[in-house]
Amino acid sequence: MDFDKIALEPIRLDEAFFHKLPKVDLHVHLDGSLRLETILDLAIKDKIPLGIETIDDLKAILKPGYRHKSLDDYLKGFDITLKVMQTDEALYRTAYELAQDAAMENIEYMEVRYSPILHTRKKLSLAAILESVLAGLRDANKDFGIESGVIVSGIRNISPAISMRLAELSVAFKNRGVVGFDLAGSEYNFPAKDHLKAFNLILSNNVNVTIHAGEAYGPESIHQALHYCGAHRVGHGTRLREDGDLLNYVNDHRIPLEICLSSNVQTGAVADLEEHPFRFYHDLGLRVTLNTDNRTITDTTMTREYLLAYENFDLLPLDILDLVMGGVKSAFIPYEFKRDSIRRTKDKVKKMLVEEAVKQGVTP
Numbered sequence: 001m002d003f004d005k006i007a008l009e010p011i012r013l014d015e016a017f018f019h020k021l022p023k024v025d026l027h028v029h030l031d032g033s034l035r036l037e038t039i040l041d042l043a044i045k046d047k048i049p050l051g052i053e054t055i056d057d058l059k060a061i062l063k064p065g066y067r068h069k070s071l072d073d074y075l076k077g078f079d080i081t082l083k084v085m086q087t088d089e090a091l092y093r094t095a096y097e098l099a100q101d102a103a104m105e106n107i108e109y110m111e112v113r114y115s116p117i118l119h120t121r122k123k124l125s126l127a128a129i130l131e132s133v134l135a136g137l138r139d140a141n142k143d144f145g146i147e148s149g150v151i152v153s154g155i156r157n158i159s160p161a162i163s164m165r166l167a168e169l170s171v172a173f174k175n176r177g178v179v180g181f182d183l184a185g186s187e188y189n190f191p192a193k194d195h196l197k198a199f200n201l202i203l204s205n206n207v208n209v210t211i212h213a214g215e216a217y218g219p220e221s222i223h224q225a226l227h228y229c230g231a232h233r234v235g236h237g238t239r240l241r242e243d244g245d246l247l248n249y250v251n252d253h254r255i256p257l258e259i260c261l262s263s264n265v266q267t268g269a270v271a272d273l274e275e276h277p278f279r280f281y282h283d284l285g286l287r288v289t290l291n292t293d294n295r296t297i298t299d300t301t302m303t304r305e306y307l308l309a310y311e312n313f314d315l316l317p318l319d320i321l322d323l324v325m326g327g328v329k330s331a332f333i334p335y336e337f338k339r340d341s342i343r344r345t346k347d348k349v350k351k352m353l354v355e356e357a358v359k360q361g362v363t364p
C-alpha cells in the first residue's frame with residue numbers, strides 16, 4: 001500500500017514501534033545523560049565524596065524526572081554529575097555509554113553537547129577534554145554503528161572571555177568532530193549578546209550555531225539568538241508563541257526548534273504538556289524536532305519522547321514522518337550526506353507505518 005493512502009488515518013502505535021523507529025537526537029547534554037550506575041562507580045573509583053552509597057541515595061539527590069520550580073533549580077543536578085566527569089577516562093566512558101544507550105533504542109544520529117570548561121577541575125586541557133569525548137563517540141560508532149557529532153556549549157552565566165576560548169576550540173576542531181556551537185545555562189539575566197565576540201568568531205569560520213533560547217525567558221531571547229548571534233537552530237523556543245511576527249520569521253526561514261517535551265515540563269518552561277506549544281508549532285508548519293535534553297536528569301529516552309508526543313497530541317502517520325524528517329533535515333551534517341540520509345530514512349519510516357496500518361486492517 002502507498003503511504004499517502006494511510007498518511008492521515010489514525011493508527012495505534014506503541015512503545016515497541018517507537019523503539020524500532022529510526023531516530024535522531026539533536027539536543028542531548030552529555031553531563032545530563034550518564035548512567036546512574038556509572039555515576040556511582042566513578043565516584044567510588046575516583047574517591048569523590050558524594051555522600052551516597054546506593055543508586056537510591058543517588059536518585060534522592062539527583063531527582064531524575066522531578067518537576068522543578070525553575071530552570072535554575074533543574075540545573076542543580078549537574079553539580080553532581082560534573083563532579084565525576086573530571087578525568088579522561090570518565091569523559092571517554094560517559095560519551096561511549098551515552099552513544100551505546102542511544103544506539104540501543106535505534107537513534108541513528110546524535111549531536112552531543114557539553115561545555116569543556118566545566119571539566120577542567122583537575123587541570124585537563126580543553127583540547128584533551130574534547131579528544132576524550134570524541135574518542136568515546138568514535139569507538140561507539142565502531143561498535144554500534146551510531147553516527148554522532150559534538151556541539152560545544154558556551155555558558156551564559158560564565159564570562160564571555162571563556163565563551164571566546166570555547167569558540168576558538170570549536171573552530172580548531174571543526175571537521176574533526178565538532179559540528180556546532182551552543183549557548184546554555186541560566187537564561188534569565190544573562191543575554192546571549194554578551195557573548196557576541198565568540199559568535200562573531202564562530203560565524204566567520206562557518207561553524208553551525210544553536211542557542212538555548214525562549215525556555216526560561218521571553219521571545220526577546222530568541223530574537224537575540226537569531227539576529228545578534230546568528231543561530232541556525234533554536235534550543236526549545238517554548239516562548240516563541242508570544243511573538244507572532246518572530247514566529248513567522250522562524251517558520252519562513254525554516255529555522256528548526258529543538259523541542260524537549262519532558263524537560264520543558266520539568267524546568268517549568270510550560271506548566272504541563274497540555275500547555276505545550278508543540279501542536280501549535282507543528283500545525284503552523286514550523287520545523288519541529290523532538291529531543292531528550294537530558295536522558296538521566298529528565299529520566300527519558302527518544303522512544304519515550306515520541307510516545308509522549310503521540311499520546312498527548314493525537315499524531316497521525318504523516319505527523320510521525322514529519323517529526324523524524326524534521327530531525328534529519330535539521331542535523332548539522334554536510335548536505336551531500338544528508339540528502340542520502342533523508343531519502344533512506346523517509347523510505348524506512350513510511351514502510352514501518354504502512355506495515356503497521358496493514359497489520360491493523362486500516363483501509364483508507
Ligand SMILES: [Zn+2]
Pocket residue numbers: 027029184212235293
Ligand atoms: Zn538543553
